[in-house]
Amino acid sequence: MEALNKISFLLGVLLLFSMAVALANAKTCYHDFVVQTTKVNRLCNTHNTITVNGQFPGPTLEVNNGDTLVINVANRAHENVTIHWHGIRQLRTGWADGPEFVTQCPIRPGGSYTYRFTIQGQEGTLWWHAHSSWLRATVYGALVIHPKEGASYPFPKPKRETPILLGEWWDANPLDVVRESTRTGGAPNISDAYTINGQPGDLYNCSSKDTVIVPIDLGETHLLRVINAALNQELFFSVANHTFTVVGADASYLKPFTTSVIMLGPGQTTDVLISGNQPPARYYMAARAYQSGQGAPFDNTTTTAILEYKSAPCPAKGILSNPVMPALPAFNDTATVTAFTQSLRSPNKVEVPSDIDENLFFTVGLGLFNCPSNFPSSRCQGPNGTRFASSMNNVSFVLPSNFSILQAHRQGVPGVFTTDFPGNPPVQFDYTGNVSRSLWQPILGTKVYKLKYGSRVQLVLQGTNIQTAENHPIHIHGYDFYILATGFGNFNPQKDTAKLNLVDPPMRNTVGVPVNGWAVIRFLADNPGAWLMHCHLDVHITWGLAMVFLVEDGVGELQSVEPPPADLPPC
Ligand SMILES: *[C@@H]1O[C@H](CO)[C@@H](O)[C@H](O)[C@H]1NC(C)=O
Numbered sequence: 001m002e003a004l005n006k007i008s009f010l011l012g013v014l015l016l017f018s019m020a021v022a023l024a025n026a027k028t029c030y031h032d033f034v035v036q037t038t039k040v041n042r043l044c045n046t047h048n049t050i051t052v053n054g055q056f057p058g059p060t061l062e063v064n065n066g067d068t069l070v071i072n073v074a075n076r077a078h079e080n081v082t083i084h085w086h087g088i089r090q091l092r093t094g095w096a097d098g099p100e101f102v103t104q105c106p107i108r109p110g111g112s113y114t115y116r117f118t119i120q121g122q123e124g125t126l127w128w129h130a131h132s133s134w135l136r137a138t139v140y141g142a143l144v145i146h147p148k149e150g151a152s153y154p155f156p157k158p159k160r161e162t163p164i165l166l167g168e169w170w171d172a173n174p175l176d177v178v179r180e181s182t183r184t185g186g187a188p189n190i191s192d193a194y195t196i197n198g199q200p201g202d203l204y205n206c207s208s209k210d211t212v213i214v215p216i217d218l219g220e221t222h223l224l225r226v227i228n229a230a231l232n233q234e235l236f237f238s239v240a241n242h243t244f245t246v247v248g249a250d251a252s253y254l255k256p257f258t259t260s261v262i263m264l265g266p267g268q269t270t271d272v273l274i275s276g277n278q279p280p281a282r283y284y285m286a287a288r289a290y291q292s293g294q295g296a297p298f299d300n301t302t303t304t305a306i307l308e309y310k311s312a313p314c315p316a317k318g319i320l321s322n323p324v325m326p327a328l329p330a331f332n333d334t335a336t337v338t339a340f341t342q343s344l345r346s347p348n349k350v351e352v353p354s355d356i357d358e359n360l361f362f363t364v365g366l367g368l369f370n371c372p373s374n375f376p377s378s379r380c381q382g383p384n385g386t387r388f389a390s391s392m393n394n395v396s397f398v399l400p401s402n403f404s405i406l407q408a409h410r411q412g413v414p415g416v417f418t419t420d421f422p423g424n425p426p427v428q429f430d431y432t433g434n435v436s437r438s439l440w441q442p443i444l445g446t447k448v449y450k451l452k453y454g455s456r457v458q459l460v461l462q463g464t465n466i467q468t469a470e471n472h473p474i475h476i477h478g479y480d481f482y483i484l485a486t487g488f489g490n491f492n493p494q495k496d497t498a499k500l501n502l503v504d505p506p507m508r509n510t511v512g513v514p515v516n517g518w519a520v521i522r523f524l525a526d527n528p529g530a531w532l533m534h535c536h537l538d539v540h541i542t543w544g545l546a547m548v549f550l551v552e553d554g555v556g557e558l559q560s561v562e563p564p565p566a567d568l569p570p571c
Pocket residue numbers: 172173176177180189
């Protein structure tokens with residue numbers, strides 16, 4: 001007994017010591033981001049492309065949990081820009097979150113702004129991207145958070161780690177694509193390619209010589225940090241003849257499980273281990289669409305990179321120079337998506353918020369606006385002379401244009417937003433049935449939902465069958481949340497409450513709400529600020545699939561938003 005006590009005492013001392021070392025090692029990392037126009041050649045054409053530091057994708061930021069990041073962003077492009085640090089909690093530092101007109105006004109051409117924030121308790125893969133119009137099509141990069149110095153992964157240390165950024169490319173200026181659709185009211189043009197680390201790969205014209213090659217050694221374990229940075233498409237991802245051990249998602253660890261395919265919605269990340277346990281050769285890693293909505297056109301191309309055993313025969317020699325192609329699920333394979341997402345579990349029992357203070361129910365889905373009487377028909381190119389819309393609880397979100405919501409909230413500026421976002425659908429209907437056409441047109445508004453500091457929130461996200469039912473990847477800024485359950489049809493509190501996983505639900509920052517289905521999430525509102533919640537398909541956020549949680553300050557400085565930085569851009 002005494003010996004045991006002694007051991008646990010020593011272990012405690014060791015733990016405290018290593019924590020002290022870790023704290024002492026927390027560092028500040030400085031970076032300069034220059035947003036600029038760069039010539040980028042893809043699919044046989046060269047485009048003036050907005051990039052960071054002339055790189056596409058942009059620089060990978062590597063930090064340790066506990067570090068502080070200071071990133072000076074100078075805008076030398078001809079467009080307004082902001083940068084969002086996707087998935088970073090931004091505890092009390094909402095001014096550094098980035099969505100334009102929500103937490104800051106845009107950085108104008110010639111202007112600059114310094115983002116400062118500390119990583120607190122997050123480990124794994126996140127990313128950064130522009131949060132202004134559709135600039136994130138080309139302005140994005142990986143943000144890798146290693147464990148604190150001296151700490152280790154909850155899995156054997158991989159020999160190598162590679163960020164795999166899945167992107168989406170238009171053989172056009174993406175800002176022209178969104179501007180055209182905003183003008184016409186119709187659907188924006190679909191993309192021409194997907195990319196892996198900026199390159200479309202062998203299956204596209206003029207692309208094969210630049211295909212990305214990821215090396216692997218026989219016997220090695222390799223961590224792939226897969227990020228879906230595409231604008232408008234959920235994607236399947238596989239590597240030929242290799243299985244994945246999934247170990248994390250959205251910078252939270254998971255109970256490891258194996259699968260041959262993963263699905264990521266835009267905004268989501270998944271960390272997977274692969275083993276160099278196959279005959280030395282070249283194998284394709286490939287991504288293509290998961291398209292849950294029926295009838296809508298989508299980019300059905302396939303992007304590839306090559307996993308190459310370093311001991312593989314030279315590419316010029318023999319049959320092995322042709323990489324093996326993985327089998328990818330059918331575009332509409334919702335069953336595979338469901339099987340994958342239902343395999344995600346936290347590694348251990350977690351403390352899920354209970355004694356819920358806020359029981360919220362938000363519908364998420366599309367809609368149509370009737371053509372305004374002063375619009376010519378050229379501006380109503382949606383179905384039957386309408387304009388496409390999107391909403392949560394029937395409110396199609398409109399960004400302010402003269403203040404950010406956070407600024408207006410802090411400075412008490414009236415007329416920028418209203419606080420009447422409904423906590424429940426204003427009209428109840430059979431959400432996933434044959435919805436009467438009279439319910440399809442939402443209202444416009446800049447409505448926020450106020451949350452008291454520390455409230456325990458349960459939110460049911462209910463997909464609708466209005467216009468087209470589809471899977472919506474819903475992202476919340478400033479928070480990670482537990483996903484307690486997902487299902488199909490209308491959420492039924494009597495029947496479905498029993499399905500909630502209160503033991504080991506996964507923690508994420510983006511949840512795919514199943515097509516014609518629902519998701520139940522919970523979080524503790526412990527981060528004051530103005531936090532955008534939106535569909536991460538940019539086409540849907542453009543149509544209004546967003547709202548803002550305004551989380552009030554609690555008691556004292558440590559429960560309050562920090563004062564705004566002096567260089568916060570004015571509107
Ligand atoms: C969208 O596609 C149409 C049809 O291919 C084309 O005429 C138009 O120029 C495209 N728009 C943009 C902005 O690329």
